[in-house]
Every structure is written in structure tokens, then in C-alpha cells.
Amino acid sequence: MGLPAGGGLSLFCPGGDLGQPPPAHMGIPPPYQLDSKLAAGLARTPIYPFPGGTYPYPMLSPEMSQVAASWHTPSMYPISSAASGFRSPYPTSLPISTSSLSSELYRFSPTLGAGLGLGLGPALVPPPSKTDIFTHHSRSQEKSSGSSDKPSDGTASTNNKDQNKKPHIKKPLNAFMLYMKEMRAKVVAECTLKESAAINQILGRRWHALGREEQAKYYELARRERQLHMQLYPDWSSRANTQRGKKRKRKQETTDGGNNLKKCRARYGLDQQNQWCKPCRRKKKCVRYMEALAAASGTVHLQMATPQSPCSEDEVKLEELSDASSDEADTPLNSASSPGGLSALSSLASPASDPPPPARNPVGTNPRDANNPLSVNQLTSQSWPRAAQARPGHEVISVS
């Protein structure tokens, strides 16, 4: 990678000195610093030409808010009808007390967001899209429930059908999902990107670049989302979704130890597809990774790097990972300029699935990271969190 490793670019999460830390559940990360590698990674991807790796457009710009607000007038969000085209997250045929819940249905109400002082209400209620036109359960539900035949039709009949079929009640959106929904269109428009995977990477970075206050808004919205969801579906639990017979993803069905991650993509990124193995180019199982797994033979010795700083530890981890992959490819993962490296770094610098307390230690100094002896799974999971997520079998990176 010919990218400058340095550049002196460091990204600081603003708002580090906010007087009122958000609730622990909000998972607001502490001010984090991305090292030069990550900075380079942020700036690297030619398909995401953000100057300096940062997104040049402000969050929730007035135009955006106005445009978004114009999408929904109060009449557009009848709770009992999705015929307006607004994508209701909840089956509209449910007995919802609009009087009691109207203030809670911020996703249905353009005013609640503003009432919260969040300025996000409109953004959470984007105009209907082709897949977004019917319900919160636009895709998988339509797929699973077969209700996609007439998504834009009146909801009453369709919902009755869904009710008969015990419609799939989706999880409430978390803060990041809300943020994604709001910002995706902008990113798509500005980057002329359409692939969600790439867009989500950008959104993930931008999410971390958000200030605490900005993130707090989304956490608050997510919290209300959950509250509303609980009110609407008191008996619902996320487990119900997993038990509804919904088809598991293929990667989870595989019995290859869950080690079917597309490693080349993660390691080399979209801009280095020439480094990918052939199966990866065809979105198949990564043979390199499978070979590495076979070579690893299940014994791994990942030594915990002495965390001098989050960045240095990230670098060490990346070097370890690059060492682990050195037998698979010529280009190690030391530049962090690939989405994989960036992903790893970005995830390392993120609260990820471990929402930190407001005063959470930086990655690597977190008691969970340093004080506790890390298992291989832990370390690999931290190094490649999403990869670990996609690997039920907890793939092991051989470093020894």
C-alpha cells in the first residue's frame, strides 16, 4: 500500500469533556484517538474520497432536517395505517392507543424528535423506499412471511394476514441503526456508492467520529424505540425472533466450525481485490483462510500486547494478524489501509458490543482487555470483532 502511514492525522472524538456523561447503556465511547494507521486507513479508500478521512458534511444539517421534515407531515403517520407509505416498524393492526402512545411514537411523529430536542425525528422517518414502503420488517419479513406480494397496498388486509401468520416482530433499532437509516442516503448520494457493505463501513467510521452529544441523541432515540417497542409488544423478546424458525444465515448453518468468513475481503479490502483469493472474488469461502485454519490446528498463542496506548496496541494486534496471514498472502495487514485493517481498528476503537461506561478506559486498558487474561476468542474477537461475530466457531488466528 503506498499510502502514507503517518500524516499525523489523528481523529479525536469530540465532546470528551462533556459534563454530563450519558448513561452507561448508551455506550458512549470515551474520547478515542485513531492512530496514524487508522487515519491513513480512513483516508485511504479511493472509493470513499473523504478528505482526511473525515466526512466533510455536517450531521443533521438544516437542509437535511428540512428535507426530511418535508417528507412527513403528521398526517403521513397514521399509526393504524401504513397505507401512507410510511414504513411503520410495527404491525399497524395492533391495538395501539394513539392517544397514549402518540408522544412515544416519535418514529411516526415528526414532532416528537424535535420535542426531544433531538432534531432527529424526521430523519428517523425517511421517505418510503421500494423495500421500505410497508413495514419495519421490509425485507426479511416479507421474505419470510411472504407478505411481499403487495407491500404498498393497504395494510389492513396484509396485516391481517400477517397477524394470522404471527408476523415477525423485528427488533427495535439501536442507536447505530437509527443513525444509519438517517445518514445512509446522504452517504450514498455523496459517495455514489450503493453497496451497503461499503456504505456501512463509512457510516461506522462516521459514527465513531460523532461527538458524544450527537451520539447521545441517537442513543436516546434508540432507548425510546425500545420503550415503544416494549409498550407495543410487551411479550416480545428478541429470542422470539430467533425461535420463529427464521432461517439462519448460511454462515451460521455451516458446520465448518464457523470459519467461513471471507477473509480476503476483510484483509485486503475492496481496493485490493487483486489480493483476494479466487473464491473470495466470487464471494465464496476464502480458501486462504481455510488453509490458515487448517495450519493453525487450533492452537494459538496470542500474547497480549502491553497496552501503551490504544493505538499502539492496535498496531500490535494488526501486526500479529498480519503475521498470522503472512502465509496466505504477500501483503500483510500492516498498512491498515484495507477495509479489513480499518475495520479492525475502527472496531477496536469503538465500543462495539461492549458499550463502555462513560469513563471507560481506552481499548487495551479496559479491564476487560488487559486485566483479564484474554482468551484467544476474546482477542480475536477484539481484533476482528465483526469477524468474530460472523464466526460462531470463533476462528483462531495462528500467530505462533
Place this chain on the structure above:
DNA sequence: GGACCTTTGAAGGCT
């Protein structure tokens, strides 16, 4: 038609 990718966060299960 469905899985996959990719992101973060929430929740539940498991150890």
C-alpha cells in the same frame, strides 16, 4: 429467492 457483505448496539443464552 436467498445468502452474503458490512457496520454497531441490544438482548438473550450459555458457561
Place this chain on the structure above:
DNA sequence: AGCCTTCAAAGGTCC
């Protein structure tokens, strides 16, 4: 208690 897994959204891509 802590870790792990799954699923939320999105749309292009591949099989």
C-alpha cells in the same frame, strides 16, 4: 459475571 451469538437496515452481488 462475562462471553458469545443473533438480529436489527441497506442494496449490490452472487449462486
